[in-house]
Amino acid sequence: MKLDEVQTHLSKVEAIFLDQMKNTASFRLKESMEYSFLAGGKRIRPLLLLSLYADLTGKIEDKAITVATALEMIHTYSLIHDDLPAMDNDDYRRGQYSNHKQFDEATAILAGDALLTDAFVVLAKSPIDSALKIRLVEELASTAGSNGMVAGQMEDMLGEEKHLSLQELQKIHREKTGRLFVFACQAAAQLADKDDYLAQKLGEHLGIAFQIRDDILDVTASFESLGKTIGKDAATEKSTYVQCFGLEGAKEKLKEQIQEAKETLAQLTNERGATWEIIERIEKVN
Template identity: 45%
Template structure:
């Protein structure tokens, strides 16, 4: 795995993603407070992992990223931000800090924060719908996003997380929870690129296996950091999962067991990439480089 590949890719695309979000959200509402609240959370920083994954798929299959591709790819960041705003609410995790800054409801009040999230969700679909991509691609990508974020995806995972607090979940149930809550949107991010690049189904299936293993690794790694990092390092409160009796991989498997599970997830992602490379006759070095997030 070549971390330099990822560093160069991020250096190229992350500034463009941030600039696009900034420009497109300057007049996203005729309500100035709503605009400010939406921009506050979207522009607060972050890795931009999900749009980067979509763009990495396009790069892997030699698809030139047009303005239409960029709009349809960056849209996922609006959906991701909506989920963070609502996840931080007092009724959910009641977090006071996100990316090193006060959470949206602390800054703007709970009512405006809820509405800012409510506005970002449909705006995500608007950007895909009016991107200018062919109608069949728009339809397939819209369906994929709705499935990833709806009652069988991200929202279902959030419900399982809320209802599971204080209960001891077995490993399969914990994996299902995070497959929906965290993994579904990462699955979609890869899927969006595959849809835009019109990749053949057999290769799509293998790269979605990579996406699912990546999503699992992402959650395990996040759980480990919650135990081993400081709030200053993460930009948010740490040790909250244990304090609130949330189900986590270190809580269930111990820290050493969680690290073993992380290694297994990374290996599964690498295996899927090897198979996808053989099936497509394309190099998967850039996608493999994304795994250095967990190993370097």
């Protein structure tokens, strides 16, 4: 399947989210959750899940779309909380005011809390058999919780004013960014009833590649193309791939990860479909 076709299914991700929002018992909370979720962004995580599922099965089904929705809700909550004044203190996100600037801090904290919690409602209601569903709940929660994304954000903040070794930097990236990419690939493989070891490996390479790309864009992109504050890493003296290896060195590292990702994908499927196109999209930083 072509990435263009996979992308047409993103509207269903928004539809499942909006359907869940019908139950929200506070108008302001609903408004704030929808503000951030519907701002869009690249939707790279749900796209990756759906693309790999399509490449492995030849189709896109509701069960995959539902898991992709839960994953994007978790990602959106993490952006809202990361942007808070007490955290990265970012005023812009996805080309618009960040949630706490548009609303206020309390609302942003609660909108994040609710997106995180409701992701598990969406997942629990998905049309997947109970045993696999429980496995996905456990994996998504492990991915996002104190052994994954939240730990990565905590260590990222603690590392801001010190010089991190490459090893420390990679550990943070693996938890903060990599784990959600791994979940996207693993969930696709599990839903498609395929071995998930290679899928995990694919997710790991793509997670690192995506993070290096992010570090590169922070110094090369414009606010208009990125939709968020640029040059922030340098301003906060944050350890990044660019700071560790220089711009050209970081581009080289990106190339290596992309190569590994392509080789891993080739072992998973002969299809040069949507997942391949996503890899090529991450590859382009100019």
